[in-house]
Amino acid sequence: MIAEKMKEMVANSSAIRAMFEEGNRLAQIYGPENVYDFSLGNPNIPAPEALTKAMKDVLLEEDPVELHGYTNSNAGYADVREAVARNLNERYGTSFEGKNITMTVGAAGGLNVILKTLINPGDEVIVFAPYFGEYRSYVNNYDGVLVEISPDTETFQPKLVEFEEKISPKTKAVIVNNPNNPTGVVYGEETIKRLAAILEAKQKEYGTDIYLISDEPYRELVYGGARVPFLTKYYDNTIIGYSFSKSLSLPGERIGYLVIPDEVTDSEEVISAANVATRILGFVNAPTLQQKAVARCLNEKADLAFYDRNRETLYEGLKKAGFSCIKPEGAFYLFVKSPVEDEKEFCTRAKKYNLLLVPGSSFGCPGFVRLAYCVAYDTIVRSLPKFEKLAAEYREME
Amino acid sequence: MIAEKMKEMVANSSAIRAMFEEGNRLAQIYGPENVYDFSLGNPNIPAPEALTKAMKDVLLEEDPVELHGYTNSNAGYADVREAVARNLNERYGTSFEGKNITMTVGAAGGLNVILKTLINPGDEVIVFAPYFGEYRSYVNNYDGVLVEISPDTETFQPKLVEFEEKISPKTKAVIVNNPNNPTGVVYGEETIKRLAAILEAKQKEYGTDIYLISDEPYRELVYGGARVPFLTKYYDNTIIGYSFSKSLSLPGERIGYLVIPDEVTDSEEVISAANVATRILGFVNAPTLQQKAVARCLNEKADLAFYDRNRETLYEGLKKAGFSCIKPEGAFYLFVKSPVEDEKEFCTRAKKYNLLLVPGSSFGCPGFVRLAYCVAYDTIVRSLPKFEKLAAEYREME
Structure with missing residues (x-):
């Protein structure tokens, strides 16, 4: 007999994963x-x-005893943490030290570590819809309460008025994902400044700390010169979660980091608790060979031109077929309006053409529906006639 | 401000880790x-x-896209899971299939996955003292209640009478660690048969399922022909947690597995929940390169002769110095009686000689106190005169 909480989790198990497994079938x-599998953000280009x-x-x-051993700190190798800090400082003009970096088992591991570190049962965590669905599970792991800000389906930018209204004395954290999964939009500097000002004011009003957790696995994946604010x-109470999964095409290797700056309230305590959380959640430390490998490749990134071509071709093809969607500036997702209200019905109909989409x-x-376009270019080209047939079906129904 | 639960965890943070960090200092x-650092089970011999x-x-x-990508199932590569199942079947005459294997981020990751899968808040989890201290944190992660069986300080075998008395209708799981950390003793077949019979009877009496979780990172590390029962x-309701950390000297790489046999009650549900737990706890999947690598080395193991020489030399040296301890049959730990009741005082005094022991x-x-003898042989040889001086200090005090 499994745990009650897990029964619910299994029942609501990731639609993304379900679709991905359907694709394999x-x-x-x-x-x-x-099969045109647009379900999972599993990069199709090699590292x-x-x-x-x-x-x-x-x-x-490297000496294998050192290379494959436990790291001295659960937060990772000292030299790797320093290399990451230096690299960020060079790129963003920050002044991090090794101690501000905790190497993690991908961004998913990092988010769990920081939520375990911060969240008391009943604490509220705000997310902006549409948001990566796993946030709900991660917050639930620590008995936090997820508070959703409704989507602006015109721009997919955060609705800041609703945000301000929904911040309460119980708000412990806000998660943003920039560039955004599933829409591919980038929250620009003006938006971030307004968001930060609201948080500052609310912290003062309630005398609380509200941590802004920025989940940034897609930071490097931007097109057409879009800029992602750091x-x-x-905002002082910002913690960054990063993953090399997408930028270096190695999602299976589980390697990323948290940045916990000195400016964060009780920074030392948060850093040391994140270290303990890394251990007791069973991560112990981020995989060591990959720590050493990514530290040598901090300026490398995946072939953006590949994703950009996919983006253009799929976006133009879908538009031509009659679908409507916002043109993404980052990540590798398109968020397409369903021709019928019930987008699950749309996904089911799409599956008849072996088109796999996530509701x-x-x-x-x-x-x-979300389409992940980190697939082979050929898949996109060959999928377009299918999308046209699918669109025609809906036109006939009108 | 960190979470209340974490404050306690940080305060009680692993004495092992603290000692290890002291060693670095x-x-x-x-x-x-x-410095004679016997604090951490970090193997000193290369993979x-x-x-x-x-x-x-x-x-x-391997194709890098496949090698470093997400695995199709969160439980790991199908071929790796099948290889592990086949290898276990060859060695133990079992009949597992790939589906019974969930690849995990080490044994610590695996234990968290199975506890997340099974434990409701308030469920009791029984452990036999002395036990690996992290079990307390792992059980606490899911709001379970750790129930300790007091140690038999003569033999360090499980006290089965007390065990039987402490099983309640709320007992959801029992964790055994065989060979044992920190004592190095092996629970033999007769003990296991008696333990299984008690569990069977209690399951019937209460109409409950009691899962036996066997944490086995030291399975391959046995000396003098000792046999570790599988x-x-x-017992049908057995789930095995394994790690390659010690057997292949790669604790930093975080690779292990869970075995969830068909004989376990609601086996399919448990397997599928473990899959979901792997995802939502942020592991997502065990590191993929290491999955593929260990699958090719399932019959390899660390140089046992190295550990055996360390074991003999340290055991004989400590005995000669006047310390008393049981001779371990497995793992790489010695559990030594403190010459004074307060063993923390003993650890502090030992530190004056740069001898690092864990209370x-x-x-x-x-x-x-626990000594991890997975260190360089030379460290052991050179530590012995220090232990003699330390013992002499205590004799003078008598």
Whole structure:
């Protein structure tokens, strides 16, 4: 008999994963080349060659006892943490030290570590719909209460008036995801400044600390010169969660970091609790070989031109077919309006053409569907006639 | 302001880790060769060459998109899970399939996954003192209640009479650690049969399921022909947590697995919940390169002769110095009786000689200290005169 809380979790288990597993099933029946799987953010381009080389090099150069051993601190190798801090300082003009960096088991691990560190049962955590559905589970892990800000389905920018209204004395944290999954929009500097001002005022009004947790696995994936503000510069109580999964195409290796700046209230206590949380949640430390490898590749990134071509082709193709969606500036997702109110019905109909899409309800935004375009270019090209047929079906129904 | 629960955790933070960090500090002052750090189970022998070769080979041979991507199931690569199942079947005459295996972020990750899967707030989890202190944190993560069985300080075998008395209708799980950390004793077949019979009878009496969780990172580390029973063969509701950390000297890489046999009550539900727990706790999947690498090394193990020599030399040396301890049959720990009741005082006095020991209170067994002998042989040899001086201090006080 499994735990009560898990029964609910299993029942509501990730629609994204379910669709991904459905894709594997269909691929076995129809052949993988005839399935258009836009379900999962699993990059289709290989890790940069420099990263593969770095892995080989550390295997050759480092003492295996040190390389594969526990790290001295649960937060990771001192030299790796310092390298990450230096690299951020160079890129963003910040002044982090190694102690401000906690290496984590991807961003998912990092978010769990920081939520375990901060959240008391009943504490409220605000998210802006549409949001990555896993936030709900992560907050639930620590008996926090997820508070949703409704989506602005025109721009998919955060609704700041509603945000201000929903901040309460119980608000402990706000999670933003920039560039955003599932919409691909970027929250620009003006938005962030307004958001920070609201948080500052509310902290004063309630005499509380409200931590802004910025989940940034897509930081490097931006197109057309879009700029992603670095949030620690706008609001003191900011904690950043990063993952190398998307920027270096290694989501399976589980490597990322948290930045906990000195400016955060009770910074030392938060850093030391994050260290303990890393241990007791069972992560113990981020995988060591990958710590050493990514530290050698901090300026590398995935082939953006590949994603950009996918973005343009899919966006234009869908528009031509008659679908409506906002053009993403970052990440590798398109968030498309469902031609019918019930977007799950739309997903089911799409599946008849072996088109795998994820319902927007999974992201707190029904009426839309998410397409992950981190797939082979060919998949996109060959999927477009299917999307056209799908659109035609809906036109006939009108 | 960190979470209330974390304040307690930070305050009681692992004495093992604290001692390990103290060791690093002393090493900087006195030089690493003059510090005798017996605090942490961080293997001092390199991973088998076959494992390093396997890592290099998978980097050469496997498609990087597949190798570093998310696995199709959160439980891990299908071929890796099948290889682990086959290997267990060959060694133990079991009949597991890939579906019974969940690849985990080490044993610590695996224990968190299975406790998240099973434990409701208030459920009781029984442990036999002395026990690995982290069990307390893991159970606390899910608001379970740890119930200790007092230690038999003569044999360090489980006290089965007390065990039987303490099983209640709220008992959801029992954790055993075989070979044992911190004592190095092995629970033999007769003990396991009696333990299983008690559990069977109590399940019937209360109409409940009591899961036996066997934490086995030291399974391969046994000396003098000691045999470690494979627990799924003795009790249906057994779940095994394994780690390659010690057997392959790669604790930093975070790779292990859970075995959830078909014989477990609601097996399919437990397997599927463990899959979801792996995802929502933020592990997502065990590091993929290491999954592929260990799958090629399932019959490899660390150099046992190295540990055995350390065991003999340290055990004989301590006995000669006048200390008293049970001779371990497995793992790489010695559990030594403190010459004074307050073993923390003993640890403090030992530190004057740069001898780093962990107080038994961390394992629910005050009056003893743990020495991890997975250190360089030379460290042991050079530590013995220090232990003799330390023993002499106590003799003078008598």
